[in-house]
Amino acid sequence: MFNSLTKARRPIVVTLAVGALVAASVLPAGAQPASGPAAQGVASSSAVQGTPVPLGPDGSVPTATYSAGKYVVVLAKAPVASYAGGTDNIPATKPKSGRKVEVTSAAARRYASVLTADQNKIASSVGASQKQKYTVSLNGFSATLTSAQATRLARTPGVLAVAKDTLRHTTDDKVDYDFLKLAGTSGVWAGLGGAKTAGKGVVVGVIDTGIYPQSASFAGRKLGNSPSATDPYLAYRSGSQVVMQKVNGGTFTGVCETGDGFTASDCNTKLISARYFGDSFIASAGSNLQDFISPLDGEGHGTHTASTAAGDNGVQASIDNVDFGKISGVAPAASIAVYKALWTSSIASQSGGTTSDIVAAIDQAVADGVDVINYSVGSSSESLPVDPIQLAFLSAASAGIFVSASAGNSGPGASTMDNTSPWVTTVAASTLKPYEGTVVLGNGSRYAGVSTTVVKSVGPQPFVTATSVKLAAAAATDAARCTPGTLDPTLVAGKIVECDRGVVDRVAKSAEVKRAGGVGMVLVNLAPSDTDADLHTVPTVHLDSDVGLLAKAYAATAGATATLVPGNTSPVTTPYPQVAGFSSRGPSLSSNGDILKPDIAAPGVGILASISPTLDGGRNFDFLSGTSMAAPHIAGLAALYVQKHPTWSPMEIKSALMTTAVDTKNADGSTNTDPFAQGAGEVHPSAMFNPALVYDAGAQDWLSYLEGLGYDTGTGVPAVAASEYNQASIASGALVSTLTVTRKVTAVKAGLYSAKASVPGFKVTVTPSILSMNAVGQVKSFKVTMTRTTAPVGRYATGFLTWSGANTSVRSPIALEPVALHSFADTVDITGTAGSVSWKVRSGINGAFPITGYGLTAGHQAASSVTATTTRQFPVTVAAGTKFARFATKVASDNGLQDIDLTVYSISGGIATPVGTSATSLSDETVDLKAPAAGSYLAVVSGYQDAAGTTSTPFSFRDFEVGANPNVGTFTVTPANASTTGGQTLPVKATATGLDAGTAYLGWVQYVDGSGTVVQGNPTK
Incomplete structure (x- = not known):
């Protein structure tokens, strides 16, 4: 597609976007009451659960088979609250509108006695002993029944239902699918046929660290050798390949590659393909490789993201003998195809994946025919839109594949994101309702923090700082962090220990407390930061600095005690969802701030999902946090969208997710509208299928976007300014007085739509302000003019554009930075x-x-040469008063084959800090610094590629300090x-x-x- 990319950057090494996962809890388990009556005189457990029951060959309803146990028996007569009269001349007891039922009235007492008599008669007919009787909101009773009794009752006239007394759990926002309103009779899954069919016929491709196929989240049937006669979307083997017909009419063709610990039989009707790509990484890692040369997940990250996006529903998750309930993928019926391109090294900093391996994985995923790609990976800095990985995703999106990618975990600083290309959906991480524990101090104070390990009260016990119970030889700073081997068992035994966060792995701190005989830990942030749902080896509560420092100060007092209790019993409620502190922020630098990123936020803190036990202490499940965990939530929702609307483009799906999103919250509970943190907002699945209008884009738009940034795509498409790119947001990183942009929307619903737009400090006009969409699929354009009035120069102003129609709204965030010129x-x-x-x-x-x-200044110049494996260093002194400095290389004879790189460091106190890098595919490199600080600098020139037949590349190095050096x-x-x-x-x-x-x-x-x-x-x- 691209003949030349004159500004293209050379491939760079990518590393895991590691960070937050989210804790999961349990969804309501068990059967739900039927919403309507069963057939007259017939009852079955299936009817009680609300599940359709197919008729038998003779046209009758099959007789249910019941196991022994406790049941609730529901009778057909109306209870007191809904009785409308007609029995034994007893007046109606159903209350009139606006009134409540009067259970003590004479009529209610008489009618209740009738119901009780019926219940007694029916129970005694099978010899059952009633435990509880219900007459007000339900007419029935509970009883422990044998199989025969339950079966006979189900056939008894006057019995509406016989339902197993099942353990239920309240909907819990600590569970992602509860928080996202996916489950339940009115949840998103129900609208797609239920959890067993939500995502059916859709393939989610996961580019990550592989997969652990034995996980319960990936259970499926053995692959057959021919298409299924009853399930058109069931994968099957065709020779050495696995084939699956998709809901959009396409065909997926994959392979189950074998290797270390992975066989062809590890694939099934859920995990339909598994491949690995590591030629480059494996060769470079050598003996440091600490992984399986196969699709098998040795790190756990890929298993976690795959199970989050499309793991099976109803998987029981238990960790260290603690039952955390059932987990599910967002699209539990979708199929999974794995592309392992991320690897683990014994040197942690070298773990990750190379550009070439990742591009190969993307290429294969597109060729195989996946519908959605999850990419929980990022670079150490923002990738240019012409980075090979980003271009591979452009091709994937052109092929109709939705790409969900993590924003990165380098927040909360500005412009810390990766994966910001407009054809990718960039996902920020937000919180669920946290798993919490409370530190109850002996002075009466209660401080809540994150905890997954305080499942019952611990204490009251002596509460001490780690430094007060350290070994005599241990350094105080090391002991304060509970560094392994620093605590004295004779002083720690039986105590709850306060440990400072920092330097040492968090879980290693609790392990040190346990080694020394402690019974609990309070982990304290010394500065505001995230709190984490780690699985500690002793009961632990992780406190942020606002309350943690108070707890630490109390622990240092004589006679201090503490009790760790489950849940939040403090006077302060933790608001959610909040954008995680680690979640990378915008604005995007690669677009000069003219594309708003991230696009959307999704749960990414304390996510409970399946894990590979190979390198995770033998655990099958774990809580992880990061935008790595947020991206698969969006990937799963996109899979549901593909099932619902098989012909929609990736950008239409992205638009629907964005324009139906809702705002997150700040730590104080107020509304957060910061688009550089949350994008369009927190994804809102309950509304995502009702977008009314969508903003679409495709390959021509993306090429024009690249041309507008100055890249020559060789395709001849016209250049378009980035701010003009047609997406469901508006941004300008340098708005001078007035900006007008054009957008196009496609009608999902016909009707009239009225625009309302507001940005503080700007006059915003939408033309036309009313769109009359006469038919589904109609496309109309409008212009948005934004004129600065009072907005401060150099500071972003943000707001929204909303199109409102009948019972619907379509909201887009706006971010504008007015500049002086x-x-x-x-x-x-x-x-x-x-x-x-x-x-x-x-x-x-x-x-x-x-x-x-x-x-003008002539600067300084030095001649040198460099090979592909050597460097040259040039010290430079920048004098006070320098307004602009340039560091540059110029190859003596440029035939287009040489390639050298340039990095400039600021030197202070023996520390070299990089302040600029130029590493293009060109032979000449330049680093410019505006108003640089006076001091010592070091320019390092590195060889990357020599011209054929040469042994070195001659070049000149030049530095200019304008404003300080003498003028000529x-x-x-x-x-x-x-x-x-x-x-x-x-x-x-x-x-x-x-x-x-x-x-x-x-x-x-x-x-x-x-x-x-x-x-x-x-x-x-």
Whole structure:
């Protein structure tokens, strides 16, 4: 598709986007009451559960078979609350509208006695002894029945139902599928035929660390050798391949690759394909490889993400003898195809996957025919949209595949994301209702924190700081963190120990407390941070710094005691969902802030899912946190969407998820509307199938987007500004006075839609403000004009655009950063010994608009050479007053085959901090620093590729410090002082004289906001 990409960056090594998982709890288990009466005189357990019962060959309802146990027997007569009269001349007891039933009235007492008599008669007819009787909201009784008694009662006239007395659990927002309202009679799954069919006919491809096929989350039937006569979407073997017909009419064709610990029989009708891609990683890891050379998951990450996206429903999760209830994937009936491209090394920092292996995995997934890809992986920095992995995802999206990718775990700092290409759905991590425990102090204070290990009360016991019970030889700082081997068993035994977070693995801290004989741990953040649902070896509560430091201070007092109790018994309720602190934030730098990212938030903290026991202490389930856990939630929801709307494009699905999202919360319970944290908001599955309008895009839009960023795709498509890209959000990273963008929407529902848009400090106008969509599928365009009024320059303003129709709304976030100006030229050239150059600047402010020229300076130059395996280092001193610095390399003879890289470090106190890197596929590299701090710098030139037939690449290194180094000749800029109004375009002219024709120079023209234009004198020299 791409003939050339002139700005393309070379492939980089990718590592796991590790971070938060989410804790899961249990969904309501067992049968649900039937919503309507069974056939007259017939009752069955299936009817009670609300499950359709097929008729027998003779057209009758089959007789249910009942096991012995406790039952609730429901009789056909109406209970008191709904009795409308007609029995033994007893008046109606059903209350009138707005009134409540009067159970003590004479009529109610008489009618209840009738019901009780019927219950006694029916129970005695089978010799059953009643335990509880119900007459008000239900007419029935409970009883322990034999199989024969239950069967006879089910056939008894007047009996509506015989239901097993089943253990139920309240809906629990600690469980992702409860929180997302997937389960239950009115949940998303119910609308797709129930959990057994939700996602049926859809294939979710998981690019990760592999899979543990023995996990209960991936149970399925043995693959047959021909298509199923009863299930058209059931996978089967065809020779060495696995084939599955898909709900969208396509065909998936996969392979179950064999290798270490993995056989062809490990695939089934759930796990329909498993491949691995590691040629590059395995070769580079050598003896450090700590993994299985097969699809088998040696790390656990891939098993967790796969089971979160599409694991089986109703899998019982028990960890360390603690029952956490049942778990489920978001699309429990979807099929899973695994592409292992992430690997584990004995050197933790080297674990991950290489670009080449990951691209091979994506390529295969597209070829196989997956419908959705989950990619819980990221780079150490934001990947350019022309990174090979991002381009592979462009092709996947062009093939109709929805790609869900993690935003990264480098938050809460700004611009810390990866996977920001517009054809990818970038997912932030949010919280569920947390698993909590409370630290009850001896002074009466109660502090709640995250805990999965306080299942019963511990204490009261002596409460001590780790430093007060350390071994004599242990350093206080090490002991404070409960570093292994630092606590004294004679002092710790029987105590609850406060341990500081930091440096040491969190679970290793509780292990040290246990080793020393402690009975509990309070883990304290010393600064505001996340709290984690770790599975500790002693009961542990993890407190954030606001309350943790108070607990720590109390532990240091004489006679301190503490009790750890399950749940949150403190006076403070923890709001949810919140965007996790670790979740990476926008704005996206690769689009210059003109594409709003992330797109959406989903549960990603304390997620309970299946895990590979091979390297996780033998556990089959675990709580993990990270955007790695958020992405598979969106992947699973996309799979449900593919099932519901097989012909929808990936961007239509993405739009539907975004425009129906809801806001998250801040730590104080207030509403969070920050689009750089939550994107469009928290995904809201209950509304996602009702988007009304969708914003669509495809391959031509993506190519135009790349052209608009300055990349030559070689396809001839027109360039389009990133802010014009048609997605369900609007952004501008440098808005000068006014911006108008165009969007197109497709009608999912016909009707009238009215626009409302608001951004503080901006006047926002939508034209037309009313859309009349006369038919489903109709497409209409509109323009949004945003004009700055009072919004502060240099600070983002955010808001929303909402289209409202009958009982529906379509909401899109807006993020705008007003700037003082826009220069139409980042760099201008003056050639020869004298000359001038002109360009234009557009002002975004009213008032003074000073323009100052600095330079020109000749800088410094040094000749050197480098091979593909060597480096050269150049120390540079940046003087005070430097306005602009450039570090650059220029190859002596460039035939397009050489390739060198450049990294610039700031040196202070013996520490080298990288401040800029240039690693393009070109032979010349440049790092520019605006207003750099004075001090010592080191420029490191690294060889990457030599030209064929050569042993080294000669080059010159140049550094320019404009504003501090002596100027050469004269350099003037006009106008030097101007006054502008917002939106005014101003001509600027720079003139230089007295230059040496054989020397390269650099100048800097600085504007009112500190930005500027680079002036190159004799740029080719």
